[in-house]
Amino acid sequence: MKIIETKAAPNPRRVRIFLAEKAVEIPYEEFALNIKNIQSDQFASLNPMRQVPILVLDDGEHICETMAICRYIEEIHPEPRLFGETPIEKARIEMWNRRVELGLFFAVAQAFRHLHPKMSEREVPQVADWGVANKSKAIQRLGLLDERLRETKYLAGDTYSVADITALVAVDFMAAARIERPQEFLGVARWYEDVSARPSAAA
Amino acid sequence: MKIIETKAAPNPRRVRIFLAEKAVEIPYEEFALNIKNIQSDQFASLNPMRQVPILVLDDGEHICETMAICRYIEEIHPEPRLFGETPIEKARIEMWNRRVELGLFFAVAQAFRHLHPKMSEREVPQVADWGVANKSKAIQRLGLLDERLRETKYLAGDTYSVADITALVAVDFMAAARIERPQEFLGVARWYEDVSARPSAAA
Numbered sequence: 586m587k588i589i590e591t592k593a594a595p596n597p598r599r600v601r602i603f604l605a606e607k608a609v610e611i612p613y614e615e616f617a618l619n620i621k622n623i624q625s626d627q628f629a630s631l632n633p634m635r636q637v638p639i640l641v642l643d644d645g646e647h648i649c650e651t652m653a654i655c656r657y658i659e660e661i662h663p664e665p666r667l668f669g670e671t672p673i674e675k676a677r678i679e680m681w682n683r684r685v686e687l688g689l690f691f692a693v694a695q696a697f698r699h700l701h702p703k704m705s706e707r708e709v710p711q712v713a714d715w716g717v718a719n720k721s722k723a724i725q726r727l728g729l730l731d732e733r734l735r736e737t738k739y740l741a742g743d744t745y746s747v748a749d750i751t752a753l754v755a756v757d758f759m760a761a762a763r764i765e766r767p768q769e770f771l772g773v774a775r776w777y778e779d780v781s782a783r784p785s786a787a788a
Numbered sequence: 789m790k791i792i793e794t795k796a797a798p799n800p801r802r803v804r805i806f807l808a809e810k811a812v813e814i815p816y817e818e819f820a821l822n823i824k825n826i827q828s829d830q831f832a833s834l835n836p837m838r839q840v841p842i843l844v845l846d847d848g849e850h851i852c853e854t855m856a857i858c859r860y861i862e863e864i865h866p867e868p869r870l871f872g873e874t875p876i877e878k879a880r881i882e883m884w885n886r887r888v889e890l891g892l893f894f895a896v897a898q899a900f901r902h903l904h905p906k907m908s909e910r911e912v913p914q915v916a917d918w919g920v921a922n923k924s925k926a927i928q929r930l931g932l933l934d935e936r937l938r939e940t941k942y943l944a945g946d947t948y949s950v951a952d953i954t955a956l957v958a959v960d961f962m963a964a965a966r967i968e969r970p971q972e973f974l975g976v977a978r979w980y981e982d983v984s985a986r987p988s989a990a991a
Contacts, residue, residue: 660878
């Protein structure tokens with residue numbers, strides 16, 4: 586097995602943190618996400634969506650999509666459970682993971698893709714108005730997470746889960762998208778200090 | 789248990805098809821997605837993200853997010869398995885479901901939200917250039933699904949799965965977004981005829 590990834594990109598970091606929490610080691614192979622490589626036939630043959638990370642199994646099958654990779658790892662290395670154990674735990678974690686992904690993470694990514702000069706070749710057309718709109722959306726959605734994190738230790742409740750990994754990577758990605766985290770989000774601040782102090786956060 | 793939904797919206801339809809495939813009946817309660825209701829405190833208390841569908845459990849807990857609801861149903865009514873059974877089946881289905889969601893479904897939704905006059909109060913600001921860009925993205929991503937469906941019966945392989953439900957709803961949603969399905973996508977056409985003939989498609 587190996588993982589084809591790009592060290593600096595946010596989605597591969599989600600997988601690295603996930604593996605670190607489970608103390609599972611899989612070799613990484615760096616793929617430079619420049620426009621020439623992205624447009625290459627080789628990349629399309631690795632993943633027709635032209636995205637990293639890609640988990641390459643020993644029989645050569647490729648599993649793409651961050652959450653599909655993490656779920657596969659959870660199946661073959663169940664402990665500690667980062668997607669939950671009982672039906673209701675699993676539902677809560679999935680709900681919060683998606684709220685973070687489709688809310689905060691997505692808005693930050695859109696702001697980055699549509700406003701950052703270095704994305705001009707990869708996001709065509711860049712639509713600056715859409716990028717600007719997503720800066721506000723990101724703050725609004727971070728505010729919803731803040732309300733939650735004033736009440737619970739982690740996003741899905743008492744236990745650290747994949748939803749916290751997605752949120753940590755999204756919050757750190759805000760710097761690249763030039764979105765400042767509001768000081769008054771005390772729930773997020775308390776949680777951020779906690780999750781970013783875990784050894785896995787350095788992965 | 790009950791499901792709060794909006795009959796005409798695409799995400800609630802994903803849950804209805806999912807339940808129909810499992811022959812599980814849960815009562816539905818209609819929520820009118822007009823701007824007054826969306827902005828109401830009542831809706832925020834049901835779901836801070838202000839989205840449908842919402843699964844209300846017998847103890848009053850709310851499970852939001854379409855995929856969290858479907859996964860919860862899969863846990864308590866496992867057969868027929870729509871998320872797969874073995875680790876590799878689960879990974880393939882999750883990969884394809886996400887490729888459809890984050891690719892086609894998302895692009896169609898953005899085109900609809902940013903170009904349709906009736907969304908002007910709900911998507912603020914509407915960014916027409918972004919809506920137009922997503923019409924092209926939707927066709928490009930449908931083309932990737934077409935390549936797959938020329939090779940396999942269903943998206944994740946030989947067996948119908950939640951990825952096909954997401955794709956069927958996304959393809960039908962193209963009409964509302966005024967995106968025409970290219971005639972030359974013969975793989976999609978063959979698959980569409982198959983999945984839309986299943987009784988669940990009428991759900």
